[in-house]
Amino acid sequence: MKLATWNVNSLKVRLPQVLQWLADNPVDVLCLQETKTIDEKFPQAEIEAAGYHVVFSGQKTYNGVAILSRHPMTDVVRNNPHFADEQQRLIAATIKGVRVICAYIPNGQAPDSDKYQYKLRWLDGLQQWLTLEVAAHPKFALLGDYNIAPDDRDVHDPAAWVGQILVSEPERAAFRRMIDLPLADSFRLFEQPAKLFSWWDYRQMGFRRNFGMRIDHILLSPALAAACTACVIDKVPRKWEQPSDHTPVVATIELV
């Protein structure tokens, strides 16, 4: 079973790339973030025509998440039952016995901003929900744009980012609390080359200079981590014309 996550920065703009990527990479599950479309305008027919079931939770202009799956989905939940939020950032479904949560964790804007406080409260609420979901589902996966670089290894220039969002200690502490549930960062289950990232700034030729961050993650429960045989960041779509600033991350799990 292959599970993938991709922040597409507008599904309207990126739909052709999503369909192309799925044709090239027929994963079982693809979690999307920043669809930026209301449900009435979600391109459900196009995705189903590509052979995928799809569930989604969107809003106007911002945020928006979706799960695409080769297999039927059950027990779909939109938003966090333990954290009231008008922003559409979470959707969950069960696929072949695997509980999947697709998350678009808030960006936080700046450490002294209200949005940063919202991010930390949002992460507290997520932790409450995760605690219950991990206990209820031995096969559990949390995929998405975390907007957290867990480690200095995940930052192109750690010195330049000290004290900023994505790397601040409270954010990293929230990430470690998820790891302590326990959940495994599937990327770090394997030897990885240095300086591998999942996001690069559009500006200043960030991708060409590899000025990036690893902020998109696939966390796995112990049962799934034990069956995980690979986790790769696919940089190919970031090289396409008019790319998202994020690129897909894919975990392979050998379910028995």
Add this chain to the structure above:
DNA sequence: ATGGCTTGTAGGACAAGA
């Protein structure tokens, strides 16, 4: 260097992302 790109909303700048 608080901006550099990109997107959505609008139908002109501006908010937001990370």
